[in-house]
Each structure stands twice: as structure tokens, then as C-alpha cells.
Amino acid sequence: MLIHLPIAQIAVDPLILAAIGMLVGFLSGMFGVGGGFLLTPLLIFYGIPPAIAVSTQANQVLATSIAGVSSHWRERLVDTKLGSLMLVGGIGGSTLGVGIFSLLKAFNLIDATVTVLYIILLGVIGALMAWESIGALRGSGGDPGRRTRLRAWTRVLPVKRRFPRSGLYISVIPPIAIGFFVGMLAAVLGIGGGFILAPAMVYLLGVPTRVMIGTSLFQIIFITAYVTFLQAAFNGTVDLVLGLVLMIGGVIGARYGAIASRKLKAAQLRLLLALLVLAIAGRLIYELFVGPLPEFELVSRL
């Protein structure tokens, strides 16, 4: 069975797309990442024009994040206070990031910068997480220690506030700064930033892994709603039929992802996320050094 997409202008198999949405939704519900960094390349690989893939994935991530956050919300595992602070920083950071993106584009440096940044970030984050979580699995399998040297900065800075859901008493500056930094990278790299935000919350702020998942999804809801609106309103690149098919698969996957996350230890979750991040880094390294891009490529006018 095939359906025709009105904006992408191609016929697609909705079952394959729903399966893609379900896979990404499962990972989203399990790890608290949006999944855009995985969904966009999968859609492009399937044949969706890149501009449509980038924009419509935000619409799917919006739905799966709402579905995913609800179960965490009921279990009081969403720190809205912390999430709101990071959101404020994220909006500021992404605004600056858009400017940096334009500057890099003007100097024709965007492709090289994005690829190298991606590899460094994914490689470092993935390797550190894997190292730490394997160590943790040898112990209790829980969260990293609460008062590590890595988090000393959160305690010495001023304007301290309590974050009861996360069990933290830290300055408001670190969450805003992390949100700002992630928002800036997200704008430059064209991603939601969940896979950077999630480990940053655990390792730099000391947010418990289970609260991190719900809080990360909470923030992603607002970011993806903003991106969906902008892309649909000003670029006309959101395909609602494609989005709906992906959403249906995505929310089902997110539900089961959230259930699966409860059956694993926190360190196991972090290790799986680390392996996923490293796999994406490996693919990028392969593309950069082993599998060169084709000599000719059509440019989509969408």
C-alpha cells in the first residue's frame, strides 16, 4: 500500500514510515532524547527530500515527547523548574547559534564544521558515558556520585535554588548555561540537542537519570513545537501526512520505550545511550573517511 505525500510530492509506504517512527519513538521514550539525530537520516535514506525530513521530524518528536513525558509526569519524574531554566537558556543559545550558522555558511565552512563538531561531541560524550556506566554497572548500577569534582561549579556559583524533584540545591546559572550551550550547538548542528542535554544533566548537574529523561522530554516539547511552527509557517517544509504517519508509529514506540526504561538499571540505560551515540559517531567517521560522497548530487528545490 502506498500513499502520496502532498508537500514531499512522493508516494511512500506508510507501514515502513510508521515502523521508522516507532523505532525512533522507542528510543525517545527510553532515553529521553528527541531522536531527530536518528530520524532525519533514516527519512533521507528512505527517499524523503532532506528539507522535508529535517522539518517534519520535529513534528513527530513533538508528539512522541508529549506521549513519553506523560508517563514520567505521573511518576513525578519531571523537574519542570529545572527544565524551564534550561529552556530559557536554550532559546537564547539557539538565537545566537542561528547567527553563528549564518556566519559559517557565508564563509562556506558549515559542512566541515558541522561534521567535525558532531564527531568530537558524539565521540567524547559517548566514550565518557560508556566508561562511567560500565564502571557503575560493576558497582550498584545507579547514578554517578552526588558530590563529584565535575559538579563543584554548580555549588559555588550564586543564586542557589532548590530543585526538589531532582533533589538538588544548586545555582540557577549552570542549568541556564547548559541550556544556552546546547541550544547554540543545536542551532549550528540542526538537531534538537537531546543527546547532548541528557548526559550534561546527569554528569554536570547531578540530575538522577530517571528524572533526566522526563525533564529532557519536557524541554524538547517546547523546542520542537517552536521549530515545527517556524518551519511550517516560513519554509513550508512540514508534511502533515508524513508527520501524522510518523507520529502514530512514534507514540506507540515511545510508550514501550518508557516501559522498557523502567525495567533497566540507570547505568544500563546510560550505557545503551552511550552505545547509540557512539554508533552515530562511527557512521559519521565512516562517511568522512571511508565512504566518500558521490561526485554528482541533485539539489532538492523543496
Next chain:
Amino acid sequence: MSFRLAITLALTMLTLSVPSLAQPGGGPESEIMPAGLAQDSIEINVNFTGSTVVMFASTPQPENATSGLAVALIGPPLPQAMVQRTEGGEKMINFASAPAVFAVGAEAQVLVSAEREAFQRAGLEPAGALQPPVSLLTSPNLPAWRDAFVRLKKQQGLYIDDAADIRRFPGGLSRATITLPANAPPGAYRVRAVAFRDGQPVGETDQTLLLQRTGLEATLFDLSSQHGVVYGIIAVLLGCLVGGAAAWLGRKS
């Protein structure tokens, strides 16, 4: 479609066919063939998964063993571009106009007897339909760029070499069924038929076919292109609705 019905339909359309639509170009000896399409427009809706275009044409007489028909579905002409990557960096190759679809097909005896140049003169070669900007007209790389563009479009399934099933009936009547790919964009298409004899074009015709959006397909496209803000709000609301419904169902279960 039965043989009798096909003949009746063909004769009706040939009577009604409009010769002014034809655009000569096959060669000095080429004559305008009477021809007609089974339908002059095709609708694209959410269920659209490709279609076929049926054309009837009366080929010039007399005929011999090499006589046959070649047809092409061409259009809509759009500005298109591709990137060329070299060691020195990336270069954008723009075509001022290139057909989004070029589906061509010919009878076996025509493929055997006609040279590539004859197809080019008859306007049945996709590379010849790519119009570069003036700045690239004298570039020695133009043939390579055209070939690369055609190759990429073939990979997308929009340029097709054997897209037509052509049947011949007694009296010089031919019926061509041409494949319209599912990813064909809406717009005005040209259905071109050229009759060959001894490897040369002896008759030609051009008919116009309109591919247009209808129903939900048209509503969503118009909303997206003309009322982007409303479309954006609907997209966000749809995401919230599906996510909210899934959360509610999750609680129930």
C-alpha cells in the same frame, strides 16, 4: 480495455483531436499525426500511487518492417540544479529549465532501426531537453553534466527509458500506454509521439496533459503555500493532539 472499445474510443478522439496542439520538430519530412489522449487531466490525491497515460495515434502510411512509434511523457519544465564535488570543492550546476519527468518508450523495430541522433532530433532524448543558463552554454563540461543529471533522474525513477507499452492495430492505428511515476509533480505535461520509418521521423504529434492536485492533497498544499502561519499552528496542534491522545490511551491501559 477490449479491442472493439479501444477502436471506438480511438476513432472518437481522433475525430475530436486538435491539430493546433501539435508542435512540429521531428524533421522537414515529418507530418502532423492525428492523435488523442484517453484523458486530458489526471488528479493527484493522497491515494495517488502513479498512473498511466493512454494515447492513440494514426501513423503515416505506407509502412514497412521498420515503421513504428516512439512516445514520451515530458514535463513540467522547472529550474533544477545539482552539485558537483571535486577535489577543489563543490560547484553548483544550474539548469534554467529541465523536465521533472521524461518517460520515453519505443517499439522494438524503431529502437533497432533509428540512431540516437534521430531520437535527439525528434525531441525524445532527455539530455537534449535540459536547458543550461547562457553562462554554461559554451562549457566543454556541458555534455558530462547533462549525462550526470539524466543518470541521477533515472535513479529517482523520474526519467524512464522503457516507459511505454505500444500496440498496433490494423489501418495504422497505434495505442501507447505510458507510465506516469508516483513521484511526478503536478503541472502541465507534453505527451509526444513520433512515427519512424527507416530510422527517420515521418510523423509527430504533441498533446497536453494536466496533472493536478485534488481533495485533501490540494487542501494541505494550498494551506501550506498560501497560509503558512495557519498551517504551522495546525501542525503544532496535530502533534499535541496525537501525543495527548497517546498519553490518555496509555493511562487507560
